[in-house]
Amino acid sequence: MSASQSDKIQQIYISGLRNQHAVENQAIELLERQVGRLENYPEMADRMRRHIEESREQARRIEELLSHFDTSHSSMKDTMMSLVGNMAAIGHAAAQDEVVKNTFANFAFEHFEIASYTSLLTLADMANHTAARSALETSLREEKDMAVWIANHIEDTTRRYAERAAQGMQAGV
């Protein structure tokens, strides 16, 4: 591979890292918006609080990887991809079944992140940034764990929501 091709690959990798940094910030906002409202779903609130902390650490890991490339963090502009923006908007919408809709959005969001970290691992390999592998794998594992947790709670959350709504109780949050 020529030097200019290597440079190009490194640019693609760096821009992938920057995009994921923006996604992490979006994830933190999305979860923080939900977590304070989840009074009737305390297990979900606890799991989300943990994932907010994980997401902060994931963002910090990306900053550390980027520092390797002399791209100053202050000049780093977080650009948002429209898909993520749309999912966040779904999460934001106040609906009667807010907790159920947010579950769909969070499930989609985690899978977006799983795809992104899988792609970043490939780009790190292509850019010969072997030192990045363990950080990216740790974040990928956390996203997969969160996605599994959400998947495992779709049924319970739906039942709790529908039963509370049917009893005329506050149900959606």
Ligand SMILES: [Fe+2]
């Ligand atoms: Fe994340």
